[in-house]
Amino acid sequence: MNHSRCYVKVVEWSETDSCYVGSCPGLLYGGCHGDDQKDVYDELCQIVDATVELYLKDGKKILP
Numbered sequence: 001m002n003h004s005r006c007y008v009k010v011v012e013w014s015e016t017d018s019c020y021v022g023s024c025p026g027l028l029y030g031g032c033h034g035d036d037q038k039d040v041y042d043e044l045c046q047i048v049d050a051t052v053e054l055y056l057k058d059g060k061k062i063l064p
Helices: 037-057
Strands: 010-014 019-023 032-034
Touching (some): 019 037, 032 037
Antiparallel strands (some): 019 032
């Protein structure tokens, strides 16, 4: 099962930073940023996948 699909991934424009910012509420603090919305989303998906993998390896509880 791909657990990372259970998490909401948000990419939004930040006026403060003048770039797109990606985040995954409920899973990780921080995220990624960049000038291209799709690139930020793709990077965010990779970060979420890696985070879920680490959490599972460490026995931490995640969404089913």
